[in-house]
Amino acid sequence: MKIKAALTPEKGAPFVMRELSLAEPMGNELRVRVVAVGICHTDLNSRDQFYPMPLPAVLGHEGAGVVEAVGPAVSSIKPGDHVLMSFGSCGDCPSCKTGDVAYCWHHMEMNFSGLRYSGKAWDIPSPISMTCEDGEERPIGGAFFCQSSFASHAICTEENAVVVEGDLPLDVLAPLGCGLQxxxxxxxxxxxxxxxxxxxxxxxxxxxxxxxxxxxxxxxxxxxxxxxxxxxxxxxxxxxxxxxxxxxxxxxxxxxxxxxxxxxxxxxxxxxxxxxxxxxxxxxxxxxxxxxxxxxxxxxxxxxxxxxxxxxxxxxxxxQGDSAPKQFIPRLIELFREGRFPIDKLERFYRLDQINEAVADMKSGATIKPVLLTGAAQ
Ligand SMILES: [Zn+2]
Ligand SMILES: [Zn+2]
Incomplete structure (x- = not known):
């Protein structure tokens, strides 16, 4: 399907709004209609190549939205569920086996390789592709933190999606997936x-x-x-x-x-x-x-x-605060509901196409936590 995304074309460059293509979810993947996504310094550090995320790419790793479609191996999440997306982990390494998913031995490959994990290796091209100048459709860096959510739609996995109750404000809660946890x-x-x-x-x-x-x-x-x-x-x-x-x-x-x-x-x-x-x-x-x-x-x-x-x-x-997101994010949501974790006081909202303005406000200190609204799910 065609999606609208804020593309990072090259190292250090401003974001550019582009129409891109998103593959169907396979295996344990979900397609999420993104409602809101926070901007975190790790997005900017990846844009600036502090870490080896291949570019061009779609970044964004504090996404929240509504599940539209699920891959054949997904059992615990269904279309219509509201989810927050967090970081990816392999599920098989010594850390993942003890539940210490923040210390997945394959943290870099899961989150920064730009590729999808086949269960054995990172050998599946990103789900996002772009029509290049020569007219060819080519995969670009995607699956950033198993989501690449600076976009109207994202592919994440059953492992890094946390289902939340439907009455909760996805725009306010989006940054729980990284910075706040x-x-x-x-x-x-x-x-x-x-x-x-x-x-x-x-x-x-x-x-x-x-x-x-x-x-x-x-x-x-x-x-x-x-x-x-x-x-x-x-x-x-x-x-x-x-x-x-x-x-x-x-x-x-x-x-x-x-x-x-x-x-x-x-x-x-x-x-x-x-x-x-x-x-x-x-x-x-x-x-x-x-x-x-x-x-x-x-x-x-x-x-x-x-x-x-x-x-x-x-x-x-x-x-990631030693977090196992499926356990810790619901605990933070409870604290938010009780008024003891008032994250809304940190946030300011922008449209997805105002991403460069949001980044400038974040850098100047005018905004602490910018959250982008895709407008796709209103
Ligand atoms: Zn692991
Ligand atoms: Zn982050």
């Missing part, structure tokens, strides 16, 4: 702080603010938000931070020590800047844990004080 999961699944534990978050973007909301749910105190944008710090305070630090005002480590003299028990690093990561480790108390979430370009290095680490401190990489 990443931040909240880092606190609730990975670090698991208890009431009264100190926790600091570097970077108050979507992931950092989700971590702050989760830290409030966990009863952390103090909850220290660190960002250079005063508006984001204000929002962080509204969402649960007890203290806000702007590193532009002076030494970050000293500012944290003024609040937690022995350092914090937990820190969460979301900025992907080596110097900020270093600070997130330097502010830890003895036996403290720094959760690293920020996605830096492949090969980025950092220097750490070895003696500081020796005192029982831990640096822990965290992907």
């Amino acid at each position: 990443t931040g909240a999961g880092a606190v609730l699944n990975s670090l698991k702080p208890g009431p009264g534990d100190s926790l600091a978050v570097t970077g108050a973007g979507t992931v950092g603010l989700a971590a702050i909301m989760a830290a409030r749910i966990a009863g952390c105190d103090p909850i220290i938000a660190i960002d250079t944008n005063p508006d984001r710090l204000r929002l962080a305070m509204e969402l649960g931070a007890t203290h806000a630090i702007n590193p532009a005002d002076g030494d970050l480590v000293e500012a944290v020590k003024a609040i937690a003299p022995d350092g914090v028990k937990f820190s969460i690093e979301t900025t992907a800047h080596p110097k900020v990561f270093r600070a997130a480790v330097d502010i830890l108390q003895v036996r403290g844990v720094c959760g690293l979430i920020g996605g830096a370009k492949l090969g980025t290095e950092v220097s750490l004080d070895m003696t500081h680490i020796l005192f029982g401190r831990t640096v822990r990489g965290i992907l």
Whole structure:
């Protein structure tokens, strides 16, 4: 079928609206009419080739919509179901077999190869194809995070689709599939702080603010938000931070020590800047844990004080907040319904064809979480 999509034509280029072709779902795949899709930094990092996603491609990995068709092997999802799409995992590797799907040994191939998984290898061309200048129809990079949802329609799999109740707002919930579960999961699944534990978050973007909301749910105190944008710090305070630090005002480590003299028990690093990561480790108390979430370009290095680490401190990489989406997203939806996870305060809505404007607002800091509305399902 013909679809409308925001295509990434080449490295670093603006998105271009194009009509493309989408194959039928096969095996365990679903075709979803996309209602809304969040924009995440991993989309932009993939566009900029921090990761080896083949281009041209359709990116987008926080899609939400309505199932239109299912492949012959699908048993738990049917046409008409409302779904949120999350990351892909193979289902067969040692991590997947223990339910730790965020650490699928084939995370890169499942999410960044641009190809479909046949159950043995990534040897099936993307479901998306484009009519090229010579008139030939050729496959382009698709299956990004098993969805490529910057489009009116997407192919995902039974594994990475989470069915949600039909009365829920798909536009508000779309970003749960990546950014919000990443931040909240880092606190609730990975670090698991208890009431009264100190926790600091570097970077108050979507992931950092989700971590702050989760830290409030966990009863952390103090909850220290660190960002250079005063508006984001204000929002962080509204969402649960007890203290806000702007590193532009002076030494970050000293500012944290003024609040937690022995350092914090937990820190969460979301900025992907080596110097900020270093600070997130330097502010830890003895036996403290720094959760690293920020996605830096492949090969980025950092220097750490070895003696500081020796005192029982831990640096822990965290992907997707350790989430198993089919279990964790419903839990976050429950918290949203209770008013304890007010993700709508982070979001601003744009039409799909306003994607470049949305990206510019995200980069300038004017918008924290842009969500694109395809208009296909109204
Ligand atoms: Zn796996
Ligand atoms: Zn993401």
